[in-house]
Amino acid sequence: MTNEQLISQLTERFPGAIVVPGKQYVEMTVEAGSLHGIAAILKEEHDFAFDFLICLTGVDYAENMAVVYHLESILHRHMMVLKVRTDDRVNPALDTVSDVWITAKYHEREAYDLLGIIFNNHTDLRRLFLEDGWGFPLRKDYVDEVRIVER
């Protein structure tokens, strides 16, 4: 499917979402509440068939927290970027998509570890790299007087 077709399909199927062509890939921003349902549809429906979650990234946009999903369909060979934002910066919480794409389970643990994003219904949400009580180093307001050298 070409990007134009994908955009029209996505706009038609998800009226509440914001679909933009993006610089490289089609980008879709969805509400936090509808994330899990949309993820399941994107994977299961034949027109989309996004079965390969390439990369899951947590980003701290200063005013809100976001998670960016890079998806690819092995069947159609098209790619898209799914974005979801939460307004609660201190205790951001989203639904897990680890039951849709298994690999998300570990990528979500990494996002929790480094950014403190909580994924509801995650079966094993523990820290992945750092020890307990470390803080969330990839947050923009993270201060570590001991280990960070300011330039």
Place this chain on the structure above:
Amino acid sequence: MSEIREVIVKTDRLATDKYQVNMGPQHPSTHGVLRLLVTLEGEKVLNVQPHTGYIHSGIEKMCEAITYPQIIHLTDRMDYLSAHMNNEAVALCVENALQVEVPDRIKYIRTIMDELSRLASHQLWWCVFGMDLGALTTFFYGLRDRELILDIFEETCGARMTVSYNTPGGLMFDIHPNFQKRVKDYIKYFKKKLPEYDELLSGNVILRERTDGVGYLSLKEAIDFGVTGPSGRASGFSCDVRKHLPYSAYPFVKFDEILDHRCDTFARYEVRIKEMYESISIIEQLIDNIPEGDYAVKMKGVLKLPEGEFYQRVESARGEFGVFIVSDGKKNPYRVKFRSPGFSNLFALNSMSKGHKIADLVAIMSTLDLIIPDIDR
């Protein structure tokens, strides 16, 4: 008789007890500091829980404080066997964001370097795989051939492993005058040596007994877990970025994507051996045709990416490597994320090794070809 029966009953009871063993962080077969918490029943593996973070160095956080050309030097230190590809991913990502097109000469040299490091990486993997299964001879064979590639790197890049050769806009230096001759000599030499690898190990009865049908990873699981690279292709997962989204000089060359549908440990072994033949063929197609020209495009002194988000995928030696850069228009990136192939591959280990013996766990882990700094970053 009754005494013997009693002993047998007791041993049976011992064998059915579940217990947990820590494999690592200093276990030789983990090739670095990875700890596997293995739940066993006798010799049978019930569950494998990887514990990471022993060599977490906060590279993504460090990237937020440095400029784009400086990031190149950190990417070497993640997957140190695919340093060229990691460099290239960042370089391509920055070039795409700035809409810079590099000349063909740079593309050719980048691709030759990529394939040389893929060869070196697969050689090291092959020799260590043999060693993990107790065949020490492979270790000397593999390192003997890999050393010569590192010599070629050293002559051109000034470093053997942490090369930092690809920079945004081109290459750090031009190739050494001897480069083409040495690569051609090496290819001539290695073409004779590669069949030896097959003769020495591939048909070995012990190896085949320990790898055939062991560590099954179905195509569906491979996609679900995001297992890419040779490990994914051995499950029939067509995931070669060089083929599907060709970058650098890959559109100019002919090569096959090696796929195997047996999904077991031996399939993963054979895919890597066959990939070495493909790498040789790619280098042969390019080495005589490197166009003349500059080795770098003139870039601005301070690189500032336009506001936005950029993602670049390349094929490293162990799978798909991705760089995700969020830029706010300053000279430092706002957020950098590295999608490392080893990270996704590692977590498929549990479902692959369930029900097998603990000695098979070593073989299965070895065919995933894990590099721990790549996982921990």
